[in-house]
Amino acid sequence: MSSSGKLLAVEVMMELVFVHGWSVTNTDTYAQLPQALVKLMDPEVALSIRHIHLGRYISFDDEVRLSDIAKAFNDAREELLGDKPFAVITHSTGAPVMRQWLQMYFAADKLALCPLTHLIMLAPANHGSALAQLGKSRLGRIKSFFGGIEPGERILDWLELGSDGQHQLNLHWLKEFTLAGPLPFVLTGETIDSQFYDYLNSYTAEAGSDGVVRVASANLNFSHLLLAQTTQTCDGFDGLCVSTLELRKHSKPRQRTAFEVINNASHSGSKKGIMGSVTSRNAATKPVVQRIIQCLKVGNLTEYEALSEQMTLASQVKRKPRASMLVVRVTDDTGLPVEDFDIILLSGVEFVPGKFTKGFMLDKQKNHKNNHVVTFYFDANKLAKVSDGKIGLRVEPRPNNGMCYYRSGEFHSDSEQMQVLLKADQTTMVDIILQRQISPKTFTLVAPEDSGDFSHLADN
Secondary structure: OOOOOOOOOOOOEEEEEEEOOOOOOOHHHHOOHHHHHHHHOOOOOEEEEEEOOOOOHHHHOOOOOHHHHHHHHHHHHHHHOOOOOEEEEEEOOHHHHHHHHHHHHOOHHHHHHOOEEEEEEEOOOOOOEHHHHHOHHHHOOOHHHHOOOOOOHHHHHHHEOOOHHHHHHHHHHHHHOOOOOOEEEEEEEOOOOHHHOOOOOHHHHOOOEOOOOEHHHHOOOOEEEEEEEEEEEOOOOOOOOEEEEEEEEEEOOOOOOEEEEEOOOEOOOOOOEOOOOOOOOOHHHOHHHHHHHHHHHOOOHHHHHHHHHHHHHHHOOOOOOOEEEEEEEEEEOOOOEOOOEEEEEEEOOOOEOOOOOOOOEEEEEEOOOOOOEEEEEEEHHHHOOOHHHOEEEEEEEOOOOOOEEOOOEEEEOOHHHHHHHOOOOOEEEEEEEEOOEEOHHHOOOOOHHHOOOOHHHHOO
């Protein structure tokens, strides 16, 4: 399919596949959404509903990975559908499953051959969930996430904010996904259903989320920054010498993904769940049902862009953008992770800390397995009020002396950059590359007459 708007090969008989979220053991998780779509779709378009069961092992086997589920899906697809064109509606973790499947079986040069026509993602955990860090035992009781069933450890690792799996899959999406393949749509909510509130865990009532997935985490319109340490200067906010973190690359997806925040929708549940609350009686008045039908009817790029714009405008009605997410990953120029560091946020003309509006920081979470990754969650409205629209960050790594060590580095944005680099309702991935410093004492060559004990060289 070309950017000129070539028609998609959508057959009259549309195969529609539902891919559920994590730890689901019964197709009632779809509520009555499949039946509602058949009932409300235009008479001339018939839907053949296929439920793909991924197996109980997904929830209980700690060794199952996202790639395993993607392969299992492909096996089930080939058996049920062969090469027939089909559309998919996912919920929660189902979206990363399908995106992983696309990466594994339809890389960039094969996207145009993909039989998937539409990928409609409901409350997708595309950038993970803050809840995943709580661990299996605590998550087992949070009905809105796992339905009371303990999840597998490997998938929890993927879902934790800042995981390697997310980093790899999202970079692949940035570099290779185009609308030559399936048309992607993201529909998510930001309503908290009180019946799922866990008074011991504030994440279940987090602003800018549906109780499980943040709006910024669901959104596939995100960006990636590469900051590389360069020359040493002496203009740090505390007068110490620091190095410049130079913006080497700013990447955005090659195509914008249609995105909408659905009114009064939570992650799960029969009362407000974006999927679970749909019944045959209320379907006609459910915004999410109407929007899914519109998504399924899109047949070319012109229609896609028009609907995408309509969805953007709908998201702005009676709401303000809530939050933005910043995922910072620190490595060195040899590829090693830098696991001991502090990130200090800076703002204003002089780029100093402590000048932000009170309450701008909503959350900060370090990845359990990747100690070199930290995720910040900001109040986007308060962040937008920083002095002169300038923001920066300073990384203070350790060790900062010895035989092998690192120097601090700072990045300073200009006013225009901030509006582009850190957007409301979106995620920004930042890779910081520090220069590993090696003392000249580490290896020396001396004349024979200077031989002897050199243990003192290791003293700082």
